[in-house]
Amino acid sequence: VWDSCLSFIEDNITPQAFKTWFEPIKAVKLTDSALSIQVPSKFFYEWLEEHYVNLLKVSLTRELGESAKLVYVIKMENTYGNKKPFTEKIPSSNRTPVNSQEVDVPIKSKNPELKNPFVIPGIRNVKIESQLNPSYNFENFLEGDSNRLARSAGMAVANKPGGTSFNPLLIFGGVGLGKTHLAHAIGVNIKDNYPEKTVLYISAEKFTQQYIESVKKNNRNDFIHFYQIIDVLIVDDIQLLSGKAGTQDVFFHIFNHLHQNGKQVILTSDKAPVDMQDIEQRLLSRFKWGLSAELHQPDFETRISIIKNKLYRDGVEMPEEIVEFLANNIKTNIRELEGAIISLIAHSSFNKKDITIDLAKAIVDNYVKNTKREVSIDYIQKVVSDYFQMDVETLQSKTRKRHIVQARQLAMFFAKKLTKASLASIGTQIGKRDHATVLHACKTVDNLSSTDKQFRKYVEDLGKKLTL
Numbered sequence: 388v389w390d391s392c393l394s395f396i397e398d399n400i401t402p403q404a405f406k407t408w409f410e411p412i413k414a415v416k417l418t419d420s421a422l423s424i425q426v427p428s429k430f431f432y433e434w435l436e437e438h439y440v441n442l443l444k445v446s447l448t449r450e451l452g453e454s455a456k457l458v459y460v461i462k463m464e465n466t467y468g469n470k471k472p473f474t475e476k477i478p479s480s481n482r483t484p485v486n487s488q489e490v491d492v493p494i495k496s497k498n499p500e501l502k503n504p505f506v507i508p509g510i511r512n513v514k515i516e517s518q519l520n521p522s523y524n525f526e527n528f529l530e531g532d533s534n535r536l537a538r539s540a541g542m543a544v545a546n547k548p549g550g551t552s553f554n555p556l557l558i559f560g561g562v563g564l565g566k567t568h569l570a571h572a573i574g575v576n577i578k579d580n581y582p583e584k585t586v587l588y589i590s591a592e593k594f595t596q597q598y599i600e601s602v603k604k605n606n607r608n609d610f611i612h613f614y615q616i617i618d619v620l621i622v623d624d625i626q627l628l629s630g631k632a633g634t635q636d637v638f639f640h641i642f643n644h645l646h647q648n649g650k651q652v653i654l655t656s657d658k659a660p661v662d663m664q665d666i667e668q669r670l671l672s673r674f675k676w677g678l679s680a681e682l683h684q685p686d687f688e689t690r691i692s693i694i695k696n697k698l699y700r701d702g703v704e705m706p707e708e709i710v711e712f713l714a715n716n717i718k719t720n721i722r723e724l725e726g727a728i729i730s731l732i733a734h735s736s737f738n739k740k741d742i743t744i745d746l747a748k749a750i751v752d753n754y755v756k757n758t759k760r761e762v763s764i765d766y767i768q769k770v771v772s773d774y775f776q777m778d779v780e781t782l783q784s785k786t787r788k789r790h791i792v793q794a795r796q797l798a799m800f801f802a803k804k805l806t807k808a809s810l811a812s813i814g815t816q817i818g819k820r821d822h823a824t825v826l827h828a829c830k831t832v833d834n835l836s837s838t839d840k841q842f843r844k845y846v847e848d849l850g851k852k853l854t855l
């Protein structure tokens with residue numbers, strides 16, 4: 388019976404996975420419709436349950452019919468060398484301890500091949516095993532100055548995993564800036580390019596839990612062995628290993644093994660390696676072997692394209708004014724930016740109202756708690772040039788045409804008024820002028836707005852737009 392199951396399983400997964408997870412299994416007993424299989428360790432059993440339970444069910448149901456049951460028998464090895472085999476029986480698919488008796492777990496599905504999404508048509512779809520999220524890919528990871536280096540390093544690694552000097556590739560940056568997204572994108576791309584490679588995404592937190600569990604269950608070696616056969620290992624939020632000496636130690640061994648064998652390691656962290664506390668020096672120095680690429684806060688243009696892309700994908704339209712308002716007010720966290728868009732859409736469709744700037748304001752206030760909204764100089768230039776229907780390059784140009792000079796002076800005036808930037812830095816950002824030019828602009832705007840009615844209207848209109 389087990390042999391037939393195996394050949395079915397073999398047809399449905401990669402040879403590598405089959406070799407690793409199914410060849411070591413021994414069938415030990417068959418009574419009525421219950422098959423007992425012996426697995427090398429508790430960890431092994433958990434892995435099977437987590438990743439192959441459906442496949443096992445289907446294969447067994449084919450052989451034994453509707454009432455098929457599976458019982459795992461775990462072979463425990465005493466780690467201190469003196470092999471004193473004893474077994475622990477665990478009922479399949481039943482994690483609630485029932486006196487550690489064998490428990491019948493009926494396998495339900497009637498027409499498993501059709502009903503079980505796991506099996507149609509690609510159990511070979513190793514994404515499930517890889518723990519990768521295919522909706523985090525390169526296509527929807529928009530490029531900008533803030534992420535160009537990290538993104539292109541990621542693509543290089545995806546094209547040649549283990550074959551670049553970016554090993555390990557460490558992606559670091561603040562919360563919500565795309566580390567997890569990029570890490571998945573690399574993995575997803577590698578699976579596309581090299582379907583035969585074993586890719587595993589895991590959070591450092593989960594890695595730690597698995598490790599602790601393996602120590603408790605006396606199968607630390609299985610744990611290490613499992614990680615050593617991976618081709619591409621992605622560990623997210625590696626800073627969480629700080630202060631965890633045991634996990635760091637085991638990770639160090641796994642890392643060395645993989646690295647020596649030309650396997651790719653991808654890590655993310657919310658800190659640069661130099662700022663990581665309580666991580667062993669030998670591990671930190673390993674991180675520096677490859678490339679550390681930072682994800683910075685996205686600039687205004689990138690925030691705009693991220694918002695527009697999200698709206699486009701969700702099939703939602705939003706006035707330009709509101710898109711810019713959002714981009715201007717949520718700057719430091721793309722996750723929050725997306726959250727604000729989602730709740731804006733939800734509010735407006737729930738109340739059957741248009742998306743208005745007032746609604747946007749209320750929602751943004753929820754997101755940007757207590758932090759005073761500060762506009763950026765980029766944003767000011769954009770608003771001013773839109774207002775005068777010119778583009779930002781024109782506003783910044785050397786031309787002396789009166790209306791362009793005025794627009795430029797207004798931009799400088801508002802930059803001084805609404806940001807903390809120095810005169811010199813405002814000058815540099817608005818068409819590479821010096822601080823005296825900015826000071827002159829501020830005075831001119833002050834004068835003109837008290838003598839020229841039309842000009843005063845410009846100042847008022849722009850002031851309103853900029854301080855929404």
Ligand code: ADP
Nearest residue numbers: 527528529562563564565566567568693721722
């Ligand atoms: P982190 O892991 O750094 O905290 P995430 O990877 O979870 O951040 O990203 C937060 C959200 O922002 C995710 O929904 C992600 O898809 C989105 N995001 C981040 N960077 C980009 C980008 N460059 N283009 C599009 N979406 C992005």
Ligand code: MG
Nearest residue numbers: 566567568623
């Ligand atoms: Mg993350």
